[in-house]
Amino acid sequence: MRIVIAEDDALLREGLVLLLTGEGFDVAAAVAEPDPFLAAVAEHRPDVAVVDVRMPPTHTDEGIRAAVTAKRTHPELAVLVLSAYVEQAFATDLLAEGTAGIGYLLKERVGKVEEFLDALNRVAEGGTAIDPDVVAQLFTRRRDPLDRLTGREREVLALMAEGLGNVGIAERLVVTEGAVHKHIRNIFAKLDLAQSDRTDRRVAAVLHYLGIGT
């Protein structure tokens, strides 16, 4: 899998390169600024771009804007954005482009290599990866209708919002796929959401219900 990295902090950039090449990924380019990043995407046509939110010149949301631009010009590109802190507005901006092949994670998740690689693969395959902290924030905003769900159902909903499929959810919660399936049916019924068996549509529906994404 070919990857382009945009991260302005030199040590972290090198760390990411070290980790990803060690895992057998092909890191085509690792750059520090938005413009070279867009150039590298055009040149190397990577499968995934890993982008830091804060980059020069103003260190605010250059990374989000560069990711959105790259996604528009290369719709098949998957983008995984790394953020120093949870900012729902960033996730909202990013997911305005749709949920396919989009990820938004806190930087420290990279340390949990298994989960990080899982998210990277999911995004590369056209799926979604949303940071658990972002999902938790979305949950607090819609507390009332979510109170109708059982605790286990809320866990399942959160993992769906993170972008996990049935298998992934079953693994995390250590239950059978059949049980996950039953929980999901209940959740959709309680929240009046249209059922769908396709994971990507389901993630989009859940995120839309929680207030981000289209």
Add this chain to the structure above:
Amino acid sequence: MVRATFASLERLAGGLGTAFMAFFTLICWIFVAVACLFGVGLLLVSPMVAMTRGVAERERRRLRRAGLEVMTPYTVIPLPQGWRAGIRAARADLATPRDLRWLGVHATAGLICGLLGVFMPLAALREITYPLWWQALPPDLRAANFNIPVTTWPAAIVLSLVGLAAMVVLILLIPRLDRLQASYALRLLTPHPSIDLSERVARLTATRADALRAHAAELRRIERSLHDGAQNRLVAVVVTVAAAKRALNRDPARAVPALDRAQEAAEQALAELRGVVRGILPPILADRGLDGALGSLAAGCPVPCALTIGELGHLPLSVETTAYFTVAEALTNIAKHSGARRAEVEVGLAGPSLRVLVRDDGMGGARTDAGSGLTGIRHRVEAHDGTLTLTSPEGGPTVIEVELPCA
């Protein structure tokens, strides 16, 4: 009582200084007034108002040092360019006629007060000590004040007693002269009664807004340096340690460079954190107090720096921090830009305020506009209702004076 008299005497001597200036300014005004009859004087009115303000401001600072609350009342500082705009602005300012009235009183009555206050004790001292040295005088010069001849021992003793009596009267009189001098200044140099409160409210609002802005900017700076600095380094540690762990299983040789990176990143994170903490509250200030912290700043300055620390009393921490950062910034500028060969720092209580003065013999041209480190210091100082005065003509020397109210 004698101590109070000495304090009054000191103030009268200071007042005598401004009274001489007021006298000189008054003479200038008279010339300008005459010149106005021919029209050309109009060009000089605006500079004369500025000069009057200069003398009045000096007097205000003197009174503030004596512990009296005298606010600067001007609405437009400095006066606009151009003689016509200058006159218009001066006329619109309620403080202008009050300044002029004060100038008239201080140049006459104030001058007399000062002269009496300073020279009468000297005259009395001369008479008290007369018996000690009158015989050393040539016979035709043996006289008391007002040229009254005193040529015998009994007369000399009597004269000494008269001098002593005069001195006692003076000890009672001098504080009154001092109060007299301050009373009309307090009446005329403060803002016009009608604008005092609104002016003060506006000023307080502005400084509070400044304080909030400075506070918010400070928080943003801390947030930025934590997120983009220390946190990034720690994430790099986490990532490289994770990479090393996974490399250990496959190819242990590749784990070593990753661990080296991780250690480097962890050390940088520590350095970043130290930097952030130092920016919030310098640990040396917490450990060794303001004088110790300033001593270490002066010792660390590459330009030889003479440090004079007066009485500090018990200062609020926020005042100490601001004073510390002022000196730190000033010395950094001196080391980086001034080309100075020596610097002086003076810190001490002056009345109810902490006064910080940094002087160098460098090339001057320092500014407090946007972008300079002194801008941040000015905001910090003004947020404390303090004042920062920077004089730095091209060619030097540069003097930064900061007054921070301690109450």
